[in-house]
Amino acid sequence: MAIYDLDAILNRYGDGFLILEFNHLFISSSIREEVWLLQRRADSVLVENIMREAEEFSIYDVKPDKDFDTYSGGQKAILACLLMLALIRSQKIHGLKLLLNNVLDSLSDDNRLKLFGKFKEMRSSHEIRLFTDTKDRIQEIF
Amino acid sequence: MRSGCSLIPKTAFKRYFEGMEIKRGTYPLARRGLNFRLADDLNFKNSACRFYLRGGNGFGKTSFLEKIIIPALKEDKVPYIYIGQDIRTQLYTLRALLSVQGIKVSDNDEVELLKLWIKKSRSATVFILDEFDKYFPDYGFIFDWSNAFIRTYIIVTHLGEGRSDALSAKYQTCNVRFDLTDFDGHIKNISVKKE
Numbered sequence: 017m018a019i020y021d022l023d024a025i026l027n028r029y030g031d032g033f034l035i036l037e038f039n040h041l042f043i044s045s046s047i048r049e050e051v052w053l054l055q056r057r058a059d060s061v062l063v064e065n066i067m068r069e070a071e072e073f074s075i076y077d078v079k080p081d082k083d084f085d086t087y088s089g090g091q092k093a094i095l096a097c098l099l100m101l102a103l104i105r106s107q108k109i110h111g112l113k114l115l116l117n118n119v120l121d122s123l124s125d126d127n128r129l130k131l132f133g134k135f136k137e138m139r140s141s142h143e144i145r146l147f148t149d150t151k152d153r154i155q156e157i158f
Numbered sequence: 159m160r161s162g163c164s165l166i167p168k169t170a171f172k173r174y175f176e177g178m179e180i181k182r183g184t185y186p187l188a189r190r191g192l193n194f195r196l197a198d199d200l201n202f203k204n205s206a207c208r209f210y211l212r213g214g215n216g217f218g219k220t221s222f223l224e225k226i227i228i229p230a231l232k233e234d235k236v237p238y239i240y241i242g243q244d245i246r247t248q249l250y251t252l253r254a255l256l257s258v259q260g261i262k263v264s265d266n267d268e269v270e271l272l273k274l275w276i277k278k279s280r281s282a283t284v285f286i287l288d289e290f291d292k293y294f295p296d297y298g299f300i301f302d303w304s305n306a307f308i309r310t311y312i313i314v315t316h317l318g319e320g321r322s323d324a325l326s327a328k329y330q331t332c333n334v335r336f337d338l339t340d341f342d343g344h345i346k347n348i349s350v351k352k353e
Contacts, residue, residue, distance in 0.1 A: 123215060
């Protein structure tokens, strides 16, 4: 049995879902770089929005160029979710199915609830559906 | 599998760590922007115990493990097993480690790999799990494989205590709570206390 099998997740769900996976949250090393790569341009307003939202999750020491490796595991998971939500807003993406893999279990109860609140806002405005993984199947949260 | 390198001066170790006990006091980790105020002694040596470390994200649970607890275990030459959050890197390392020892491990069965490693680590008396429950919400098998030789489990989790069973009678449960006291723009003061 595999403990961690990214290929299996991608094969099973890669076509239908945008997947956020705990062990592969980012492709670069900082928020500024991540935004640049995903939008193919610098966007300081978007970065500032993410930083401001991060404070709601008690991530006070967030900075545009702070290395992701200096955040805790849970903080990284939150930042990845906020980044994704910010991009969905800015790109005006609708109807996306998001799959969080090993992400929610890394969050404290209060932060998990706050994050659900953020996703719920997007559900109505952007028709987003949120899923999470269990061991052998996925489950729709809302 | 992994271990941290302490930022606390050697002399401080002598003062703070007596046997497998981490004394109440202040533990600064300036490089990580954390200052722990440990309100209670944490005793890892007397009785069989499961310590559950809980608290908000970024409140230093993993840093406390890697920079305070593990150096203390090393100082006392206490063998330990550590499964950290980044299971991917550890599985690679584990596979390589067992291969070097001439043990054949199937390409696919990572649970078997983990079991082999634990079975070969019988000298360990402390088992540290950092959010392992995100991979296996019911990770009781870890206790089944190791309770014959492990006296102390130290578990970082945001979830429940896992299954309640005969082991609950064997091991005392001790919840250790991490809370943010204040943040001055650079350093987070974190209160660490038993519940």
